[in-house]
Amino acid sequence: MSLAAFLTPESHSTCRPVGASVLGQRLESPADIADITRRVWQDSMNVLQAPHIYSGVEMALWDLLGKRYEEPVYRLLGYDKAFAKQPYVVVPFAAVPEQTFERMRHIRQAGYRAVKTGWSGFGHGNIASDLSQLAAAREGLGADARLFIDAARIWGCDVVAAKRYCPLFDQFSIEWVEEPFDPTALNAYADFAAHHGRMRLAAGENIHSIQQAQQLLNIAGIGVIQIDCGRVGGIGAAKEIAQYADLRCARYINHTYTSHLALSASLQAYAGLERQDLCEYPMDPTSLSWSICREHLLVGGDGEVTIPNAPGLGITISLDDLQRYVVDLEIRIGRTTLYRTPSIR
Amino acid sequence: MSLAAFLTPESHSTCRPVGASVLGQRLESPADIADITRRVWQDSMNVLQAPHIYSGVEMALWDLLGKRYEEPVYRLLGYDKAFAKQPYVVVPFAAVPEQTFERMRHIRQAGYRAVKTGWSGFGHGNIASDLSQLAAAREGLGADARLFIDAARIWGCDVVAAKRYCPLFDQFSIEWVEEPFDPTALNAYADFAAHHGRMRLAAGENIHSIQQAQQLLNIAGIGVIQIDCGRVGGIGAAKEIAQYADLRCARYINHTYTSHLALSASLQAYAGLERQDLCEYPMDPTSLSWSICREHLLVGGDGEVTIPNAPGLGITISLDDLQRYVVDLEIRIGRTTLYRTPSIR
Missing domain, CATH: 3.30.390.10 (Enolase-like, N-terminal domain)
Structure with missing residues (x-):
């Protein structure tokens, strides 16, 4: 398309x-x-x-x-240096809490200390079941891991429904909740931010202009903005949003669930912003998007992701691997x- | 696509x-x-x-x-009756003011008493040239015709540039100016509305959700909302916006520049709202979009457009004519x- x-x-x-x-x-x-x-x-x-x-x-x-x-692209963008970012991985709830627990324990054993989870029915109204999932995720990860919930627009523009979940978010120390509402429901976000706190409310992956990002920060009142460099207009647009957010003491994060080529592009946009120290990190070595990149932005011994100090985006495409996925x-x-x-x- | x-x-x-x-x-x-x-x-x-x-x-x-x-669709939507609408036609400025004058005189002679014009370079900064075009349009149409300007997003989010044109809009009795800014530049609209008046500021054709329409009315502060039924999600979405606007004493208008099938669909959405008495009216009998419809929503002797009192949208497609335009x-x-x-x- x-x-x-x-x-x-x-x-x-x-x-x-x-x-x-x-x-x-x-x-x-x-x-x-x-x-x-x-x-x-x-x-x-x-x-x-x-x-x-x-x-x-x-x-x-x-x-x-x-x-x-x-x-490196970040230098062409005017940044002197690139600061490493702490990665969080994106792992949805499993079908049942026992599996969610196992999934999260595995993630923790692999060395990750921050996870975004959610969907798989979360928020549809069965609070007891949602509580079990959250409890399993928190137990699997341990008390000191950072845990975020992606609500995947489940509450449309229904602020009352979303507020019902706030006690759960408190109970399991959910650092923020992402996209509780339709991305254009600015008023719903503003109401919820006033209740739950702006730094505990994230959104942005669905927007497709700089102006919309500014409105999420100014009108919707969110404190965590997640920008998909592959939807918002590219690296230039993402950089402008990152700087705008940073000046307002909001948190800027990339939204990336595909290749490390996309990850590198996303990170260039806020590489030089030291306060913006978190990144969404795709890690699925079996996938198409993993195999087509020759290099990956691996997590170092300090648990951080380093932005390539190499020309351009610093990633080479493996044409042989790409060829296997090509569709006529x-x-x-x-x-x-x-x-x-x-x-x- | x-x-x-x-x-x-x-x-x-x-x-x-x-x-x-x-x-x-x-x-x-x-x-x-x-x-x-x-x-x-x-x-x-x-x-x-x-x-x-x-x-x-x-x-x-x-x-x-x-x-x-x-x-008729308007009855399925819950309207008891359909109120006729005053049509305005959409005719851009010609290359030079003399031709613009002729064009507008021709429109007036054809019986139309409301015109939307603009673009063809309007607003790029040559105020003397823009003044000549506006003067020619007003002279060709006569002092009593309704005249609207479509600025076609020419000023991006530059409110200062737009304000420079306000004296011209006053001088030639321009009833409203449409889309002076990027459709997502809500703050620019709000600033301009405070200066120029909300009922003299129109926008909406580019939006693609009900929420965005509400934001144009509530946050951008526009008083004239123009909804393209073919972009906003269809007749249901357009109707919801029309009723929302009507309750707020804003003006709702369709945005339609293609077929009378699209025109009928657009008008159904606000057929029963008596205060909403204006419509954008495509009139180009030589075009594809004209020839594919067997029936047209013609302007009556009273100068008004009547919504078909017929099942559905009340328009039949001429398959023979359509066939001529079909592309493999x-x-x-x-x-x-x-x-x-x-x-x-």
């Missing part, structure tokens, strides 16, 4: 394919990336999918520029082939 | 194709449409294009239901054809 957003022929002047604003443009400096970004925002506004596809393109532009000048896709209009999966080697 | 949003195979539980929530569902009552809508919102949230494609699907669901029960599109993944333009007769 993102390919379609990149390729679909122009409908009218504010509904141009993303590709039309990107292909053939000059790429010699960060200012060129800013120009391309402005053009995409002006001309592809009516293509709702545009921020998604452009985010991927923009990350690639930074990687290219970094490789050309032999600098073809989009054809009349006799014109808009897209056909290219050879990648 | 919307086809891709309807069809692209599931990525994960909150990233399902729109089709998966629609196909095979029961359709016997408005409540069934509400159920389908909830499912799409819950499961396709991560497909940013989802509101676009689902809006079209939802309109079709209402049309089907109306035809089955032999009732094929989307193929491996050996599976996800989509191939079907025969329409």
Whole structure:
């Protein structure tokens, strides 16, 4: 679908394919990336999918520029150095509390000291069952681990339903609750933040503009903003949000559950912000997204993730591994082939 | 691209194709449409294009239901009667003021008494040139016609730049200015509304949720909300916004520049709201969107547009005319054809 957003022929002047604003443009400096970004925002506004596809393109532009000048992207962004981040892993509740306990104990044994869990029915209203899951997760992880809950928009805009869970969040020392509401329900967030505390309320993965991020901080009143570099418009947009959040003493975190290429791109955006010391960390060595990257941002002996001190994003794609996952896709209009999966080697 | 949003195979539980929530569902009552809508919102949230494609699907669901029960859609929505609306046409500035004058005189001679104009470079900073265009439009239309300006997001979030144009808007009795800013720049709207007046500030065509509409009214402080039924989630969402706006003494208007099928769908949403007496009216008898509809919502002798008192949306598609515009599109993944333009007769 993102390919379609990149390729679909122009409908009218504010509904141009993303590709039309990107292909053939000059790429010699960060200012060129800013120009391309402005053009995409002006001309592809009516293509709702545009921020998604452009985010991927923009990350690639930074990687290219970094490789050309032999600098890590964070340095091109103006940061002097990159501060390591404490990783938290994302592991949903298992089907039953006993399995959740085992899952969390395994995570803890693997050395992680922070976990985000949730969904699998959490929040649907069976508080006794949700309490068992939370208790199992906390017991498996130990009292000193950091524990976060992702509510996955379960309460829509129902603040009363969400508030019913606050005693559970207190009981099991849940550091924050993520996305209790629809991402555009700013008022619901504001009400809940006033009750539960802004630093205990997180959101942001679903937004797709800098302005929306500012509104989450200013109007919705959240204190923890989680930005998906692959949806918000890329590294430039993520960096602007990170700095905005940092100035307001809010917490900025990446939202990343795919590859370490995406992880590196996400971390570049706030690499130089020392106070922003946490990161979402994808760890699934069996997955497609793991195997296509030759290098990974491994957790060091100090339990922290270091941002690559290498040109661009510092990650090489393993084309052999990627090839195994390639799917032949073809989009054809009349006799014109808009897209056909290219050879990648 | 919307086809891709309807069809692209599931990525994960909150990233399902729109089709998966629609196909095979029961359709016997408005409540069934509400159920389908909830499912799409819950499961396709991560497909940013989802509101676009689902809006079209939802309109079709209402049309089907109306035809089955032999009732106009507005009656299924709970309105007793449909109030006629005063149409305004959308005609951009011509390249030079002399042509703009001719264009507007022609519109006036055709019987229209309200026009939305703008873009073609308007607002880029050449105030003398913009003044000439506005003067030509006003002269061509006559002093008693209603005149609106669409600024097409030209000032981004630069309130100072927008305010510079306020004396021009006053001089030529511009009833409101539309989208001076990026649709998510709520603060810029709020600042401008405080200066220029909320009932002289319009926006909304770009939004894609009920919550965003409420924020335009409550936070951005606009007084004129223009909703595209084909982007906001369909007739149900548009109706909810219309009623919300009406209760707050704001003005609700459809945003429609394509077919009279889309026009009828848009008008159903606020048909029964007597105070909401204006509509955006597409009139281009040479276009694709005109020719594919057998019936049109013509302007009566009283200068008003009447909503069809016929089952469903009250518009029949001319399949012969549609056939002339059909393009062969094929989307193929491996050996599976996800989509191939079907025969329409």
